[in-house]
Amino acid sequence: MTDARSYISNRGNVLAIVLVTLVVAYIGWKITESPDQALQFAFNGMSVGAVYALVALGFTIVYSTVWFFDMYYGAAAALGAYGVFYLRSSETLGGLYEVNNPVVNGVFSLIVVGVAFWALHTALYYRLRTRFSDRALRIGFGVSALIAGAYVDVVLTRPEELHVTLIPAVLAVTATVVFLAGRYAYANLISSREPMVFNVILVVIGVALGAFSAFLIADSPGSKLYLSWAVSCFLAGTVSLALYRGLYVFMRERARSPLVMLVATLGILLAFSALIVIVFEPTPRPLPEPFGGSAHEIAGANIKTLNLFTIGVAVAGFLGLLWLLKKTTFGRTVRAIGDDEEVAKVVGINTTVIIATVFFIGAVFAALGGLLSGHDTAIQPRMGLLLLLKGWIASVVGGIGNLQGAILGGFLLGMLEQFGIWDLAGEWRDVVSFVVLILFLSFWPAGILPRK
Amino acid sequence: MNGNATTASPSLFERGMLMLREKGDLELYANVFVIGWAVIFTLWQGVGFAVTLGTVFCIWAILSVSLNLVVGYTGLLSVGHIGFFGIGAYGMAILTSDTSYELLRTESIPQFGLPFFAALPICVLAAGVAAVVVGVVFNRFRDDIYVLVSFGFAIIAFNVFLSWRALTRGAYGIPDVQRPQIGSWVADGEIEFLALCVVFLLIVVGISWFLVSSSFGRVLKAIREDEQVAQVFGYQTTYYKLAIWVISAMMAGLAGGLLGSFTTFVDPNSFILLESMLLVSIVILGGLASIRGSLLGALAFVLLEEGMRFITYLPSEFIGQVRQVVLGVMLVLLMLFRPQGLAGRYKL
Secondary structure, eight states: OHHHHHTSOHHHHHHHHHHHHHHHHHHHHHHHHOHHHHHHHHHHHHHHHHHHHHHHHHHHHHHHHHOSOOTHHHHHHHHHHHHHHHHHHHHHTTTSOOOOOHHHHHHHHHHHHHHHHHHHHHHHHHHHTTTSOHHHHHHHHHHHHHHHHHHHHHHHHOGGGHHHHTHHHHHHHHHHHHHHHHHHHHHHHTOSSOOHHHHHHHHHHHHHHHHHHHHHHHHOGGGHHHHHHHHHHHHHHHHHHHHIIIIIHHHHHHOSSHHHHHHHHHHHHHHHHHHHHHHHOSSOBOOOOGGGGOEEEETTEEEEHHHHHHHHHHHHHHHHHHHHHHHSHHHHHHHHHHHOHHHHHHTTOOHHHHHHHHHHHHHHHHHHHHHHHHHHSOBOTTHHHHHHHHHHHHHHHHOTTOHHHHHHHHHHHHHHHHHHTSSSOGGGHHHHHHHHHHHHHHHOTTOSSOOO | OOHHHHHTOOOHHHHHHHHHHHOSHHHHHHHHHHHHHHHHHHHHHOHHHHHHHHHHHHHHHHHHHHHHIIIIITOOOOSOTHHHHHHHHHHHHHHTOOGGGGGGOSSOOOOOOOOHHHHHHHHHHHHHHHHHHHHHHHTTOOHHHHHHHHHHHHHHHHHHHHHOHHHHOGGGOEEOOOOOEETTEEOOSHHHHHHHHHHHHHHHHHHHHHHHHSHHHHHHHHHHHOHHHHHHTTOOHHHHHHHHHHHHHHHHHHHHHHHHHHHSEEOGGGGOHHHHHHHHHHHHHHOTTOHHHHHHHHHHHHHHHHHHTTOTTSOGGGHHHHHHHHHHHHHHHHHHHOTTOTTOSSOO
């Protein structure tokens, strides 16, 4: 606390208090002036803030692990939104604009092949190498990875049958989730060593539930939009993982400062945003309305179901990440790497695998933020950079490297932005958020909730 | 030449890496390649085209040299330089704006009707004043946060250009910006304008070279290497950083004024954040802390765009994007193998 205080001279303190009072007074005056409109602005702020919170959460988990700034993150947000557009383009523009492109499908499939091979190799090599020869293992992993890539290619080339092509994936994911959740519950509630029978029962239940959900999905073509969310989040995460494993690992060995990484990832962002323009043209595009475009009226103000959903996703994502970081072994290793990577290596943590997973999770959050904001407004190639900057600002405002700070900062930034443009026009919102950033950096450089 | 090659006989890859990292050879090759390309290009496309290209090059060169003073010599990675460029261009457009377009105007803006050579110093001063305000705020930040707030400056500047319609006509842009003229002589021809730009480029390069080789430049380098040590030796680093920031911004304002007069049309889309990121990549590509490198980077940047126009199977609307991809990939490769850039003296 004294450390944080020493940043600020006494005069700075007084200024900060005056500033906060002014802002609170302004908002209070606005609320008393027209409470209905204030509520509407608050809802808008919450909706925008939820997107910022999602982006900031993913940013925080990556940044607080590797301590360099990954600009690809902005491209991940754009990829998430454009992935949905790619898979649902016929629906959005009434079949006038089909973007299905064999080159794009092939590139993504190749990336999936690489990532799948690496994942299989890291997961299974040391368990199986006593039983099989190296060559047999490599061929086995290679063939499985190729099958995975071919599957992704099939899914991407047939966006109209998404609810059919994704049946195996839904089955597998549901079964795995049920299995892991059951084991986690058993280990925490009953005993740390579960009997074999329990595992068998879990597998049976998992497969049954998986088959049931796959059946449900195959029966409802309306679920294609929600399935496309999953696919595009998965792809954005996979690209992030591939970038980390294929590039950042080597770059981090050579880099003298975090700025080198920042500039290199800036290059990646430049390349990705240009590729998005090449594939999708620079015009802003709409995404289809999820949830039938329905809206709710609460106390005289309107809020779309989508926005409520976004807020829910942000809160759920925050709780999920918190649980993951604080309660699981994975989370403990992530925190250990964030504290000191060298020591984590020394005590036997496979840092590459853990950080690669973190990059995957972070990019999934970015993609979620991107696609949900894309549904709310529209998508355009430069949205990625703007979302990235907003997420960055939100996490600085909340306290950099701190999950609670990220979600608080995201919602606060959204609210301040909306109340800030009340008397100005809407196009000044970016200016408002950067002014907020500069004020925070000047008066509370450590953010609202500093990382301990 | 390469003692290692004979004794330890490293692989071709290792020798390549050695050359990339240690030798100045690459710098020479890059110089020869880019300048040779420019000469071939001129011979191929004729002088008229080369004159236009040369003017664009001069403007980008002024920009990248000025940014190199901040990024390369002082170590402040600013991504917001396009804001000062825009202030210069808009200053030129507003100050010299002509009433002949009055009928076309949907939103009228103040009319000053100043001549080019009176407006240019005002543009430079306006960029300088803006830089003082911005610099005082930015001086306390470092590293990542500096990058973030400089992004912020670029976005704020863009939004002002776009949304302050009473001054900038917003998205309509300001047409009919004046060409330079003295008395009855008007620099309407491309050659005259190129000559003017070359003169300004030489002035900027001269000032930059003088700055970085003086004791002032040595203090800047000391700040870049370790700011606290510079403070221990009694230098008020804040003032040095502010001074170089303002000088650099004034140069960018000059480049902006030239651009406004060159294209005779100014609109916000020339000053988006992306352009600023491209500018940073030019500076890093050419070489940090090297004025020659910045010139090289700007030349390569201009040639890259124009050169790709003659790849016939590339649709013309993708040229800018392909150039952006090339720059991005080069940035990644440079950061991997040669973090000082092609001709650089300072590793990021």
